[in-house]
Amino acid sequence: MSNPIKTKVFKSGNSLAVRLPKSLGAVEGMEMVVREARGTFTFEPADAQPKLIDLTGIAGSMPWLKPLPREDFDDAPRDWHLLVTPDAG
Numbered sequence: 001m002s003n004p005i006k007t008k009v010f011k012s013g014n015s016l017a018v019r020l021p022k023s024l025g026a027v028e029g030m031e032m033v034v035r036e037a038r039g040t041f042t043f044e045p046a047d048a049q050p051k052l053i054d055l056t057g058i059a060g061s062m063p064w065l066k067p068l069p070r071e072d073f074d075d076a077p078r079d080w081h082l083l084v085t086p087d088a089g
Helices: none
Strands: 009-012 015-018 032-037 040-045
Antiparallel strands (some): 032 040
């Protein structure tokens, strides 16, 4: 366990904020989970969400790559008349 660090709560806009010293390893934009239990606050890093890769910017940069045909989406004829129920009248 590390040594306790004393800091102050200050106002930031309409919210309250706590300054975390750089030595703790927090970086700007890092999401934190804050819990309160009987007047004691705990801060911990939020679980990192897996980053998605955006490939839209490279779509035309590789003309030798061609999209694969989507054979799994063949639309077979359906018997739509089986969905109609006779009037119960």
